[in-house]
Amino acid sequence: MKFSTYFNDWLYGQDGYYTKYRTIGKGGDFYTAVSTSKFFGGSIGNKAISTIQSGFLPSDTTIVEVGAHHGYLLADMIEFIYTLQPQLLDTLTFAIVERFPHLQEQQKKYFKESFGDAVKLIHYNNISEIKLDSAFIVANEIFDAFEAELVYTTQEGIRKNVVVTNHQLGFEPCDDLFLNAxxxxxxxxxxxxxxxxxxxxxxxxxxxxxxxxxxxxYGEKYPRNDFSTRIYYKHKVFPLFQEELNLNELFGKSDITYDVNFMHLIDSFNQAKIKNVSYQTQLKALVEFGIITLLEILKEKAGESAYLREVQKVKTLLEPTGMGDRFKVAIFRKESHA
Known part of the structure; x- marks a missing residue:
């Protein structure tokens, strides 16, 4: 079968990795920025406020998260919006795009526990169900989970793509027009x-x-010209082509991912007349979104010890050796006349 089919089945098939509820963080297979600190979502919430205050989006816009897992990120955003601009909670609508019913239930439960009836949450099964005049949309680590093909060029210049037979990787000549283009x-x-x-x-x-x-x-603006596909299992990382790696044992029980080619992503959005207004490291983006200011507010309201505890968590988000440089942030805008 094509590698893209294998990848898709691994994550989204009948017994796929994402079809079951997964723990993220210390007890899970991988960490995300969301599991690291509430201030990740808080700074994005602050960015949403500034986008509204600048006049680009109205105060009755919808804030949408795509692929929300437990719903922590959107909930953290709401918590900070309430702290910083409580009146916005009266006008904003909140929505999650989530394809799996069991995850929708987890998200509803978490929102009920967190906000009672104060926040109304709308669910969409996919993007094509949404019909909105305006939205502020956030997606954390979704594009590295889109199915992909793997290509390889031999020393003779022959382009091949990976196929999978009984969990064994092989190569065949690449005759796919899209891949070649x-x-x-x-x-x-x-x-x-x-x-x-x-x-x-x-x-x-x-x-x-x-x-x-x-x-x-995570990714770069230009292709690495190397395979980045890797498997995360209980906080260990296995490159896909590692010798003696038993894919059959890991299939559906671990996360599989790869580095995003942001140039391909940006060009895809440009083709749809959606403008890329910013591309930068997570470190630069979160500082621009006001994460340092939010920490100062915490220090003022909750004291030095709470501040220092949170600073340690935020360091992981910002440090160049941690998530700060490895993760990239792309911001896109579509005008209503586009």
């Missing part, structure tokens, strides 16, 4: 080619008249 466009000799970025961007553009879209993921 992407390889030629970005100079990819070896690596991942994501499928579905173009459709995702088109769906956003068609269904929401005006929006700001912010996404966090």
């Amino acid at each position: 992407i390889c030629d466009k970005y100079g990819i000799r070896q690596g991942e080619i994501a499928l579905g970025y173009e459709t995702f961007a088109q769906n956003l553009a068609q269904n929401i008249k005006k929006f700001e879209f912010i996404t966090f993921d």
